[in-house]
Amino acid sequence: MSVFRKHSFFLLLVPSLLSAQSGSPCSHASLDLPVAGYGISFGNSARHAGIRFNWSDDCLEEVNGFNFTLWVPGERMTGTINGIAFGLGATGGEEINGISFGLGGVFGGHGINGVSIGGLAVVGSGDATGITFSGMGTVVSGNLTGFNFGGLGCVSGGEMTGISIGPLGLVGQKSITGISLGGLGTVASGGMTGINFGGLGLVAGGGLLGINIGGLGLVGKESVFGLTIAGLAAVSEGSVKCLTLAGLAVVGAGGVEGLTVAGAAIVSREDIAGVNLTIGAVQSGKSVSGVTFAGYRTKADCVSGIDLNLITTEVQCSRGIITGVYNRVYDTQRGLSIGIFNHADNLHGVQIGVLNFAGNNPEGLKILPLLNVHF
Numbered sequence: 001m002s003v004f005r006k007h008s009f010f011l012l013l014v015p016s017l018l019s020a021q022s023g024s025p026c027s028h029a030s031l032d033l034p035v036a037g038y039g040i041s042f043g044n045s046a047r048h049a050g051i052r053f054n055w056s057d058d059c060l061e062e063v064n065g066f067n068f069t070l071w072v073p074g075e076r077m078t079g080t081i082n083g084i085a086f087g088l089g090a091t092g093g094e095e096i097n098g099i100s101f102g103l104g105g106v107f108g109g110h111g112i113n114g115v116s117i118g119g120l121a122v123v124g125s126g127d128a129t130g131i132t133f134s135g136m137g138t139v140v141s142g143n144l145t146g147f148n149f150g151g152l153g154c155v156s157g158g159e160m161t162g163i164s165i166g167p168l169g170l171v172g173q174k175s176i177t178g179i180s181l182g183g184l185g186t187v188a189s190g191g192m193t194g195i196n197f198g199g200l201g202l203v204a205g206g207g208l209l210g211i212n213i214g215g216l217g218l219v220g221k222e223s224v225f226g227l228t229i230a231g232l233a234a235v236s237e238g239s240v241k242c243l244t245l246a247g248l249a250v251v252g253a254g255g256v257e258g259l260t261v262a263g264a265a266i267v268s269r270e271d272i273a274g275v276n277l278t279i280g281a282v283q284s285g286k287s288v289s290g291v292t293f294a295g296y297r298t299k300a301d302c303v304s305g306i307d308l309n310l311i312t313t314e315v316q317c318s319r320g321i322i323t324g325v326y327n328r329v330y331d332t333q334r335g336l337s338i339g340i341f342n343h344a345d346n347l348h349g350v351q352i353g354v355l356n357f358a359g360n361n362p363e364g365l366k367i368l369p370l371l372n373v374h375f
Contacts, residue, residue, distance in 0.1 A: 026046075026058060026059035026076065027044060027058075028043075028044050028045055028046045028059070029043050029044060030042060030043025030044055030045035030048075030054075031043055032045060032048070038050055039051070040052075040053075041053070041054075042054075044056075044057065044058055044059075044060075046059065046060065046061040046062075046079075047061045047062045047063070048062075048063050048064075048065070049063075049064040049065055050064075050065045050066075051065055051066045051068075052065065052066065052067050052068065053068050053069075054067070054068070054069050054070075055069065055070050055071050056069060056070070056071040056072060056073060056074055056089075057069055057073045057074065057077070057079070057091075057092070057093070058073070058074030058076050059074075059076050059078055059079075060073075060077075060078055060079030060081075060093060061078070061079045061080075062079055062080045062081075062082075063079070063080075063081045063082070063083070063085075064082045064083060065082075065083045065084070066083055066084045066086070067081050067083070067084065067085045067086070067091070068086050068087075069086070069087045069088070069089070069091060070087075070088050070089065071087075071088070071089045072087070072089040072090040072092075072104060073087075073090065073091070073092040073093075073107065077092045077093060077094070077107065077109065078093065078094050078109070079093045079094055079095075080093060080094060080095040080096075080097070081093045081095070081096045081097070081098070081100070082097045082098055083097075083098045083099075084098055084099045084100075085098070085099070085100040085101070085102075085106075086100075086101050086102075087101070087102040087103065087104070087106075088103055089102070089103060089104050090102035090103070090104035090105045090106070090107060090118075091106055091107070092105075092106065092107030092108060092109075093107075093108065093109070094108070094109035094110050095108065095109065095110045095111045095112075095113075095126075096108050096111070096112050096113065096114070096116070097111075097113045097114055098113075098114045098115075099114055099115045099116075100112065100114065100115070100116045100117070101116075101117045101118075102117075102118050102119065103119040103120075104118070104119060104120055104121075105118040105119065105120050105121040105122065105123060105134070106118040106121075106122045106123070106134075107122075107123050107124070108123070108124040108125070108126065108128070109124070109125050109126060110125070110126040111124065111126040111127045111128070111129070111142075112124045112126075112127070112128040112129070112130075112132070112140070113127075113128075113129045113130055114129075114130045114131075115130055115131045116128065116130065116131065116132045116133070117132075117133045117134070118132075118133070118134040118135065118138075119134075119135050120134065120135050120136050120137075121134050121135075121136055121137050121138070121139065122134040122137075122138045122139070122140075122150075123138075123139050123140070124139075124140040124141065124142065125140075125141045125142075126140070126141065126142045127140065127142035127143045127144070127145065127158070128140045128142070128143075128144050128145070128146075128148075129143075129145045129146055130145075130146045130147075131146055131147045131148075132144070132146065132147070132148045132149070132154075133149045134149070134150050134151060135151045136150065136151045136152050137150045137151065137152050137153055137154070137155070138150040138153075138154045138155070139154075139155045140155070140156055140157060140158075141157040141158070142156075142157060142158045143156065143158035143159045143160070143161065144156035144158070144159070144160045144161070144162075144164065144172075145159070145160075145161045145162055146161075146162045146163075147162055147163045148160070148162065148163070148164040148165070149164075149165045149166075150165075150166050150167075151167065152166065152167065152168045152169075153166035153167070153168045153169045153170060153171065153182070154166045154170050154171070155170075155171045155172075156171070156172045156173060156174075157173045158172075158173060158174050159172070159174045159175055159176075159177070159190075160172040160174075160175070160176045160177070160178075160180070160188070161176075161177045161178055162177075162178045162179075163178055163179045163180075164176070164178065164179070164180045164181070165181045166181070166182050166183065166186075167183040168182070168183050168184050169182040169183065169184045169185045169186065169187070169198075170182040170185075170186045170187070171187050171188075172187070172188040172189065172190065173189050173190075174188070174189060174190040175188055175190035175191045175192065175193070175206060176188040176190070176191075176192045176193075176194075176196065176204075177192070177193045177194055178193075178194045178195075179194055179195045180192065180194065180195070180196045180197065181197045182197065182198045182199065183199045184198070184199050184200050185198040185199065185200050185201050185202070185203065186198040186201075186202050186203075187202075187203045187204075188203070188204050188205060188206070189205040189206075190204070190205055190206045191204055191205075191206030191207045191208065191209065191220075191222065192204045192206070192207075192208050192209070192210075192212070193209045193210055194209075194210045194211075195210055195211045196208065196210065196211070196212045196213070197213045197214075198213070198214050198215065198218075199215045200214070200215050200216050200217075201214045201215065201216050201217045201218060201219070202214040202217075202218045202219070202220075203218075203219045204219070204220045204221065204222075205221050206220070206221060206222050207220055207221075207222035207223045207224065207225070207236075207238065208220040208223075208224045208225070208226070208228070208236075209225050209226055210225075210226045210227075211226055211227045212224065212226060212227070212228045212229070213228075213229045213230075214229070214230045214231065214234070215231050216230070216231045216232050217230055217231070217232050217233050217234070217235070218230040218233070218234045218235065219235045219236070220235070220236040220237070220238065221236075221237050221238070222236070222237065222238040223236060223238035223239045223240070223241065223254065224236045224238070224239070224240045224241070224244070224252070225239075225240075225241045225242055226242050226243070227242065227243050228240065228242070228243065228244045228245070228246075229244075229245045229246075230245070230246040230247065230250075231246075231247050232246065232247050232248045232249075233246055233247075233248050233249045233250070233251065234246045234249075234250050234251070235249075235251045235252075236251070236252050236253065236254065237253050237254065238252070238253065238254040239252050239254040239255040239256070239257065239270070240252030240255070240256050240257070240260070240268075241255075241256075241257040241258050242257075242258040242259075243258055243259045244256070244258065244259070244260045244261070244262075245261045245262075246261070246262045246263065247262075247263050248262065248263045248264045248265070249262050249263070249264055249265040249266070249267065250262045250265075250266045250267070251265075251267045251268070252267075252268045252270075253268065253269050253270070254268070254269075254270055255268055255270035255271050255272070255273075256268045256271075256272045256273070256274075256276070257271075257272075257273045257274050258273075258274045258275075259274060259275045260272075260274060260275070260276050260277070261277045261278070262277075262278045262280070263278065263279060263280065264278065264279070264280035264281075265278060265280045265281050265282070265283065266278050266281075266282045266283070266294075267281075267282075267283050267284075268283075268284050268285065268286075269284075269285040269286075270284070270285060270286055271284060271286045271287045271288075271289070272284045272287070272288045272289070272292075272300070273287075273288075273289045273290050274289075274290045274291075275290055275291045275292075276288070276290065276291070276292040276293070276294070277292075277293050278293070278294050278295065279294075279295035279296070280294065280295060280296050281294055281296045281297045281298070281299065282294045282297070282298045282299070282300070283297075283298075283299045283300065284299075284300040284301070285300075285301065286300065286301050286302070287300055287301055287302045287303065287304065288300040288302075288303045288304075288307065288315075289303070289304045289305050290305045290306075291305055291306045291308075292305070292306070292307045292308065292309075293308045293309075294307075294308075294309050294310075295309075295310050295311070296309070296310070296311050296312070297309060297311055297312045297313070297314060297324075298312075298313045298314070298315070298322075298324075299313075299314045299315070300315050300316075301315065301316050301317070302315060302316055302317040302318065302319070303315050303317075303318050303319070303320070303322060304318070304319040304320050305319075305320045305321075306320055306321045307320065307321065307322045307323070308321075308323050309322070309323055309324035309327075310324065310325070311324055311325050311326070312324045312325060312326045312327065312328070313326075313327045313328070313329075313337075313339075314328045315328070315329055315330070316329070316330050316331045317329065317331045317332045317333070317334075318332075318333045318334065318335060318337070318344075319334045319335055320334075320335045320336075321335055321336045321337075321338070322335070322336070322337050322338070322339075323337075323338045323339060324339045325339055325340045325341070326339060326340065326341050326343075327339040327341070327342045327343065327344075327353075328343050329343065329344040329345065329346075329347075330345055331345055331346055332344070332345075332346040332347075332348060333346070333347050333348065333349055333351075334348045334349050335349045335350075336349055336350050336351075336352070337349070337350070337351045337352070337353070337356075338351075338352045338353065339352075339353045340353055340354045340355070341353060341354065341355050341356075341357075342355075342356045342357065342372070343356075343357045344357065344358055344359065345359040345360070346359060346360045347359070347360055347361065347372065347373075347374040348374060348375060349373070349374070349375070350371070350372075350373050351371065351372040351373070352370070352371055353370070354369065354370070355367065355368075355369055356368050356369070356370075356371065356372035357372070358372050358373075358374050360374060361374050
């Protein structure tokens with residue numbers, strides 16, 4: 001398949017890349033000095049070792065040394081270039097190993113290896129390994145490995161590994177590993193590991209591991225682990241663990257653990273554990289444990305540790321210290337409850353407040369002002 005056809009976007013940027021040679025047979029007319037195949041070659045020689053000058057490569061087989069072209073490759077872009085490939089228009093081959101430069105672009109079929117600089121684009125139907133730099137975009141169908149920079153962005157149909165920078169964005173069809181900086185966004189169908197940054201957001205079809213920063217939001221289909229910072233929200237269908245900071249919310253469907261700070265809410269279907277700080281609510285489908293401060297409410301099946309709320313705690317059971325204007329324990333409270341109104345169906349501890357209710361106390365002692373106890 002022609003690399004030019006496959007990446008037609010860049011053909012629009014460099015319309016002269018299309019060649020009219022597709023219907024004609026290959027011509028390998030050349031002047032070779034001092035002998036054929038070695039030394040200096042002028043023309044479209046099929047194979048050469050040394051220095052080769054040509055107008056436009058067509059049906060190339062192999063060049064070892066220096067390959068210089070004035071125009072863009074023909075549509076039948078084949079062959080291997082080992083050494084230096086330099087194209088005033090563009091340079092390309094089935095495989096390029098070494099240093100390649102094309103004012104219009106560098107185009108590789110099977111692979112691009114070494115240092116590749118494309119004035120507009122570096123495009124490959126296979127892998128690209130080494131240093132790739134392009135004025136507009138770096139796009140490969142296979143793996144992109146090494147230091148990769150695209151003036152607009154980098155796109156990989158396979159794994160993206162190393163240092164990858166795209167002022168607009170980075171897109172990896174599989175996983176992204178290393179240092180990944182996308183000006184607007186960084187997106188991977190697989191996971192991301194390392195230092196990952198998206199100016200607007202990070203989106204991973206797998207997990208996120210390492211330092212993860214999303215200007216507005218961060219989404220991981222699997223677990224998120226490490227230092228995680230999101231301008232608005234950090235969301236995972238798996239767990240969110242370690243140090244997580246979000247302007248509005250942290251949502252970990254599979255659990256939240258570590259030091260978690262969110263402006264409005266910390267939410268999970270599973271357990272929430274560690275130090276949890278929010279001016280809004282902490283809500284778990286199971287337990288909340290550790291040290292929790294919620295400006296509005298803690299709601300969970302059970303809380304243990306220290307749970308400090310300004311407004312309300314609403315749980316089935318508690319073990320430790322809970323505070324709030326209104327503390328409602330639907331089943332068993334073990335420990336201390338401090339609030340304006342404390343209500344426990346089954347008290348095994350102490351309530352301190354304006355009014356305190358202990359459902360398991362004898363009649364006349366169920367509702368008491370200031371202090372209620374049952375052990």
